[in-house]
Amino acid sequence: MLRGVSVLPVFLNLCAQRAVVVGGGAVALRRVRTLLAAELQVTVIAPELHPDLRTLPVQLERRPYREGDLMGARLVVVATDRPDVNAAAAAEARRVGALVNHAADATLGEVRFPATAQRAGVQVAVGTGRELPMLARAVAERVAQLLPGDAQISGWVTAREQALSLEGAGRESALQRLRDDIQAALGVPA
Ligand SMILES: C[C@@]1(CC(=O)O)C2=NC(=C\c3[nH]c(c(CCC(=O)O)c3CC(=O)O)Cc3[nH]c(c(CC(=O)O)c3CCC(=O)O)/C=C3\N/C(=C\2)[C@@H](CCC(=O)O)[C@]3(C)CC(=O)O)/[C@H]1CCC(=O)O
Numbered sequence: 477m478l479r480g481v482s483v484l485p486v487f488l489n490l491c492a493q494r495a496v497v498v499g500g501g502a503v504a505l506r507r508v509r510t511l512l513a514a515e516l517q518v519t520v521i522a523p524e525l526h527p528d529l530r531t532l533p534v535q536l537e538r539r540p541y542r543e544g545d546l547m548g549a550r551l552v553v554v555a556t557d558r559p560d561v562n563a564a565a566a567a568e569a570r571r572v573g574a575l576v577n578h579a580a581d582a583t584l585g586e587v588r589f590p591a592t593a594q595r596a597g598v599q600v601a602v603g604t605g606r607e608l609p610m611l612a613r614a615v616a617e618r619v620a621q622l623l624p625g626d627a628q629i630s631g632w633v634t635a636r637e638q639a640l641s642l643e644g645a646g647r648e649s650a651l652q653r654l655r656d657d658i659q660a661a662l663g664v665p666a
């Protein structure tokens with residue numbers, strides 16, 4: 477149970493940085509898709525690779541993990557079905573200073589993967605503070621229905637720029653109108 481652990485809710489820009497995924501099953505595949513969407517350079521190391529991994533732009537190493545594989549990694553996902561291998565990879569990841577996600581026990585790493593919703597560049601990430609991914613998914617799906625589209629966001633960006641070009645009370649009232657518009661569009665009670 478993760479509950480009670482305080483986590484730092486941040487969005488990490490790791491574009492072009494190296495991630496190594498140790499393990500090549502269903503969980504590894506899910507994490508690889510998430511890492512690719514954030515434009516990391518991904519290497520997957522496992523003797524058995526999920527067939528869908530072959531269709532993705534990743535470096536595949538079809539063999540067991542060995543010490544030294546994690547050199548230069550910024551983020552390591554440990555996702556094998558072998559506790560001893562997971563422990564060895566997590567220990568090396570820590571030695572090389574990489575962030576670790578441990579698939580078998582999230583409390584053994586510092587990175588947890590949230591459920592996400594995204595539209596027009598707005599991204600929402602949901603963690604439950606425990607292992608209840610179906611709740612995280614359901615919350616993300618509900619929030620996705622609220623997310624505004626490109627046209628609406630462009631209008632708000634323009635309105636904000638116009639407000640910021642004003643001075644004094646005019647500026648403050650234009651910003652307040654924009655705040656009110658956005659809250660109303662998202663159904664936030666006044
Ligand atoms: C949000 C999402 C992101 C992602 O994984 O990409 C996510 N799990 C997803 C899907 C999913 N998870 C599981 C299945 C069943 C099929 C399968 O086995 O694969 C499916 C598939 C499905 O539901 O479709 C089973 C499962 N998950 C965990 C355990 C371990 C345990 O409970 O001990 C077990 C049981 C293991 C077992 O019994 O063997 C643990 C975690 N799962 C988390 C996140 C983190 C907590 C999130 C939170 O609650 O805040 C944490 C702690 C991982 C971490 O952060 O390291 C993604 C949502 C879907 C989406 O967004 O599309």
Ligand SMILES: NC(=O)c1ccc[n+]([C@@H]2O[C@H](COP(=O)([O-])OP(=O)(O)OC[C@H]3O[C@@H](n4cnc5c(N)ncnc54)[C@H](O)[C@@H]3O)[C@@H](O)[C@H]2O)c1
Nearest residue numbers: 499500501502503522523524540541555556557561579580
């Ligand atoms: N966090 C989650 O969402 C979640 C969900 C389900 C399972 N799990 C945990 O994650 C683990 C992996 O789950 P899965 O469904 O992907 O398992 P899986 O059985 O589909 O895949 C296991 C992978 O580990 C690889 N492997 C085995 N020995 C290895 C080695 N020495 N070096 C590198 N890779 C090695 C295998 O080749 C295979 O690709 C499970 O054992 C479970 O503990 C986590």
